[in-house]
Each structure stands twice: as C-alpha cells, then as structure tokens.
Amino acid sequence: MKLGHRLTQLNNMIPTGYTHIWDCCCDHGLLGAALLARQAAPMIHFVDIVPPLMQQLENKLRRFYPLQCPPQWQVHCLDVAQIPLSDYPKTPLVIIAGVGGDLMIELVNSLCQQHPHRQIDFLLCPVHHQYELRQQLITLNCRVIEEKLIEENRRFYEILYVSRLTEDTAIATPQLRKPISPVGEQLWQVTSDKQRDIAERYLNKILGHYQKISRSSPQKAEQALQDYQHVSLKA
The missing domain is CATH 1.10.287 (Helix Hairpins)
Structure with missing residues (x-):
C-alpha cells in the first residue's frame, strides 16, 4: 500500500545503519513494512497494544514477508513503555507516531528512565502538544538530529529525529551536542x-x-x- 505524505517523510528520514528499529503504535504497520521492503535494518519490530490488530498485522507480514533465518521482523503486542531494549546492545531507533504529545511524553520518559545508561534514538511525530513534548525532550538531555514540518490532509505535523545521550555517548558523538529548541529551528x-x-x-x-x-x-x-x-x- 502506498504511503501517505507523513509516513513517506518518516521513512525518508530513517538512515540505514541501525540493527533494530522499533515501529511503535504502528497501527497497520505501513511504515514498518516500507522499512522491511527497503531493508532499512536487519530487524524491524512492530509494536502495538491491541491484540486483534497485531494478529492481523502478523498474518499480513507472514504472507508478504515470509520469515527467514535469521528473521527480519517481529511482532510485539505490548505497551510501548515495556519494549525490551535491554535485550539488544546497540543503539535502537524507536519510532512513535500518530499519538498525542501527552502520551508520547509518557512513553519517551518511561523508556529513558528504564534505560538510563543507553543511547536511544527517537523518531517522533506527535498529533499535538509539540511544545510540551519538546520541553520534556530537553529535560531528558535529547539532542536534535533532524526536524521537519509537513502538512497532510490539512493538518500540520512536526517530525523530530532526536537522540537521548548519556554522559559517555555525548563524548563519543560530539555531532549530536546541539540541544533541542523549545520551538524548533530547522522547521522555520x-x-x-x-x-x-x-x-x-x-x-x-x-x-x-x-x-x-x-x-x-x-x-x-x-x-x-x-x-x-x-x-x-x-x-
């Protein structure tokens, strides 16, 4: 299925190089499927908390992307705040899109608290409460990688590609030292x-x-x- 403008922009902002990409609140899994199709990472994780939705998605994935050895995808029916990042050593990319900024703040904050010594990259596209989300990202010591402003179906979306750094990763990745602006910079x-x-x-x-x-x-x-x-x- 063809991606809309918002999902296309999200897809275009994701570089190759990650080992694990987590497509959270993935709904019908369109973005994750696009990542699978272009082999953006060795493993794409699909995460949502609605069992019937995830069962339907898993059936579609098995049909169009049959599991190989090693597998290229995995479906997780669980709360995004509980995704097992500690099971995978390398820096993950966590995508959260299509939910409100208030819930996004809660999820991002929970993941950062559970993994205080991990660098976590986030690709975020909130429906609203963008200013409040930015305030929380600043508090969590996140740094901006890229940000975009788009319009789709008469709605505006900010897309924030950021990295939560620890003291060690801040030294190792000096290019990510630029703090997040409360209102955005690249957007304008x-x-x-x-x-x-x-x-x-x-x-x-x-x-x-x-x-x-x-x-x-x-x-x-x-x-x-x-x-x-x-x-x-x-x-």
Missing part, C-alpha cells in the same frame, strides 16, 4: 514558496492557539507564547 528554515506558506500558516495557528489559552490561563501559555512570538522564517 524555508527553501521554497510552498515551505514558506506551510510554515507561516503553522506559526499563525500556533500563535492563535496560545493566545486563546492565555485569555483564560495566562500563566499556562505565557512562556510558549513568548517563544513562538520570537520565531522568524529564514531562507
């Missing part, structure tokens, strides 16, 4: 009229959102509103 660097249009409309939507909140809860929106008011688009 436009190279075409189309990108400028998307960025301008997205920024106006965010400003309107926090201005509305500030009328009833000024303290809740004050910092976010100030941060976004200082955003300027750059060519």
Whole structure:
C-alpha cells in the first residue's frame, strides 16, 4: 500500500545503519513494512497494544514477508513503555507516531528512565502538544538530529529525529551536542514558496492557539507564547 505524505517523510528520514528499529503504535504497520521492503535494518519490530490488530498485522507480514533465518521482523503486542531494549546492545531507533504529545511524553520518559545508561534514538511525530513534548525532550538531555514540518490532509505535523545521550555517548558523538529548541529551528528554515506558506500558516495557528489559552490561563501559555512570538522564517 502506498504511503501517505507523513509516513513517506518518516521513512525518508530513517538512515540505514541501525540493527533494530522499533515501529511503535504502528497501527497497520505501513511504515514498518516500507522499512522491511527497503531493508532499512536487519530487524524491524512492530509494536502495538491491541491484540486483534497485531494478529492481523502478523498474518499480513507472514504472507508478504515470509520469515527467514535469521528473521527480519517481529511482532510485539505490548505497551510501548515495556519494549525490551535491554535485550539488544546497540543503539535502537524507536519510532512513535500518530499519538498525542501527552502520551508520547509518557512513553519517551518511561523508556529513558528504564534505560538510563543507553543511547536511544527517537523518531517522533506527535498529533499535538509539540511544545510540551519538546520541553520534556530537553529535560531528558535529547539532542536534535533532524526536524521537519509537513502538512497532510490539512493538518500540520512536526517530525523530530532526536537522540537521548548519556554522559559517555555525548563524548563519543560530539555531532549530536546541539540541544533541542523549545520551538524548533530547522522547521522555520524555508527553501521554497510552498515551505514558506506551510510554515507561516503553522506559526499563525500556533500563535492563535496560545493566545486563546492565555485569555483564560495566562500563566499556562505565557512562556510558549513568548517563544513562538520570537520565531522568524529564514531562507
């Protein structure tokens, strides 16, 4: 099945080189299947907590991607917070997309707390609460690798490709020392009229959102509103 614009962008941002990629909250497994098709990693993990959905997905995977030796994929019906990262020594890529920023904060925070000495790379695409998610990523000592702003079906999406570093990995990977911006940096660097249009409309939507909140809860929106008011688009 053809990927939509959002999943295509996620797929394009994932480099080869990971040993294990975890496609979490994977729904119908479209992104993970695309990763399998292009052999993005030796092992692709599909994770969701809904048993019937995962059984259907496993049946499809067995049909279109028959298990080999060694296997190239594995289906896990469990809470994302419980994925067994400790069973695999190398840096994993954990993809979480299609859920709200509040749940995403909870999942990312839980994984980082359970594996405090592991470098974990995340590819995140929240439905909302992007500002709050960024605040938590900053608290968790994550560093930005790449970020994108896209529009699909009249909805805006921020895609955050980040790495949670420990003290040891921060020394070993100095290229990942750039901290995450509370409002994003690469999002506002436009190279075409189309990108400028998307960025301008997205920024106006965010400003309107926090201005509305500030009328009833000024303290809740004050910092976010100030941060976004200082955003300027750059060519």
